[in-house]
Amino acid sequence: MPRFRFDRRHDLDTDDFDDIDAVRRHPAPSRRRSHPRVADDDPTPLLIAPGAVTDESFADDRLPAGATLSTYPESDHGPRPVPGWVITSGDAFDVELGVVKTGKEADVDLVQRVDMATGRTVLLAAKRYRSAQHRMFHRDAGYLEGRAVRRSREMRAMGNRTEFGRQLIAGQWAAAEFSMLGRLWSAGVPVPYPVQMSGTELLLEFIGDVATRTAAPRLAETPRDRDAARDLWQQCVAAVLALGAAGYTHGDLSPYNVLVHDGRLVLIDLPQVVDLFGNPQGLEFLARDCRNICTWFASRGVDADAEQLTRDVIDAASP
Numbered sequence: 001m002p003r004f005r006f007d008r009r010h011d012l013d014t015d016d017f018d019d020i021d022a023v024r025r026h027p028a029p030s031r032r033r034s035h036p037r038v039a040d041d042d043p044t045p046l047l048i049a050p051g052a053v054t055d056e057s058f059a060d061d062r063l064p065a066g067a068t069l070s071t072y073p074e075s076d077h078g079p080r081p082v083p084g085w086v087i088t089s090g091d092a093f094d095v096e097l098g099v100v101k102t103g104k105e106a107d108v109d110l111v112q113r114v115d116m117a118t119g120r121t122v123l124l125a126a127k128r129y130r131s132a133q134h135r136m137f138h139r140d141a142g143y144l145e146g147r148a149v150r151r152s153r154e155m156r157a158m159g160n161r162t163e164f165g166r167q168l169i170a171g172q173w174a175a176a177e178f179s180m181l182g183r184l185w186s187a188g189v190p191v192p193y194p195v196q197m198s199g200t201e202l203l204l205e206f207i208g209d210v211a212t213r214t215a216a217p218r219l220a221e222t223p224r225d226r227d228a229a230r231d232l233w234q235q236c237v238a239a240v241l242a243l244g245a246a247g248y249t250h251g252d253l254s255p256y257n258v259l260v261h262d263g264r265l266v267l268i269d270l271p272q273v274v275d276l277f278g279n280p281q282g283l284e285f286l287a288r289d290c291r292n293i294c295t296w297f298a299s300r301g302v303d304a305d306a307e308q309l310t311r312d313v314i315d316a317a318s319p
């Protein structure tokens with residue numbers, strides 16, 4: 001198959017993307033005009049020139065500056081069927097476009113993956129769990145109590161918070177979120193598709209505007225609009241019930257862990273999802289999640305009753 005050769009005329013100006021929140025404030029659509037497109041109906045900016053076809057085999061030293069080969073082939077993959085938009089080829093490279101948000105426990109960065117055979121590109125959200133000293137461990141205590149780690153050397157390292165132990169904990173959080181996202185995506189819960197996991201890094205479906213590379217706003221940041229709030233409330237109830245039907249509650253549900261893109265609600269940040277009946281505090285977590293989200297919707301003029309929602313989830317979860 002013919003390959004496209006990277007053309008340095010279209011080199012990325014990654015310095016411009018070190019803060020997506022800044023990009024959100026100052027979207028720069030003009031940046032897109034300098035990039036050729038795959039097709040008119042594909043809004044994704046292209047990083048390689050379609051004219052530059054070559055039969056030479058691809059070599060690492062011809063990757064564009066700052067790009068690395070795709071790690072998809074050697075990573076754990078999300079659930080099947082893998083959506084058609086995912087670039088699964090090993091003949092692809094990744095370019096870091098900058099920080100979406102630094103969180104308490106992880107940093108989320110924007111990554112562009114480019115298929116070298118076709119020139120197709122896709123944006124991904126890279127969630128990287130921190131293992132360093134400054135990472136906050138507020139969710140770790142319950143986690144360590146709740147899930148036994150059999151190997152005592154690892155348990156000791158995690159308990160003593162050695163660097164090795166911190167790395168292990170970060171990896172466990174990443175693995176917990178990755179498997180939960182896969183399970184929930186397959187069950188039809190509105191969550192980002194988990195593309196791959198390697199170590200403490202998850203690559204997820206990017207929720208946001210691809211053309212301007214702008215992450216979707218969190219629910220808490222959406223403009224005041226009673227009709228829109230009512231529609232989002234319906235979606236939120238459906239999402240919470242679908243989670244319940246799968247046997248879970250989010251565990252940290254708030255208007256900051258819900259994104260809204262083009263009017264569509266997506267739940268994010270799911271490493272601590274709680275088993276409703278397997279966890280002794282499952283129903284308490286459920287009640288808290290319902291209270292948190294209902295308080296926010298009520299502040300937007302929606303008739304959102306936390307106790308009713310809690311009961312409805314329990315009904316949906318009961319066999």
Ligand SMILES: Nc1ncnc2c1ncn2[C@@H]1O[C@H](COP(=O)(O)OP(=O)(O)OP(=O)(O)O)[C@@H](O)[C@H]1O
Nearest residue numbers: 101103104105106108125192204205206207215269
């Ligand atoms: N798939 C995604 N697509 C677009 N943006 C995302 C995605 N996942 C996360 N984000 C952005 O990154 C932020 C942090 O993600 P997340 O809540 O999963 O991590 P966190 O470490 O728990 O952060 P926080 O402490 O702020 O809750 C989100 O609020 C959202 O703005």
Ligand SMILES: [Mg+2]
Nearest residue numbers: 103256257269
């Ligand atoms: Mg969060």
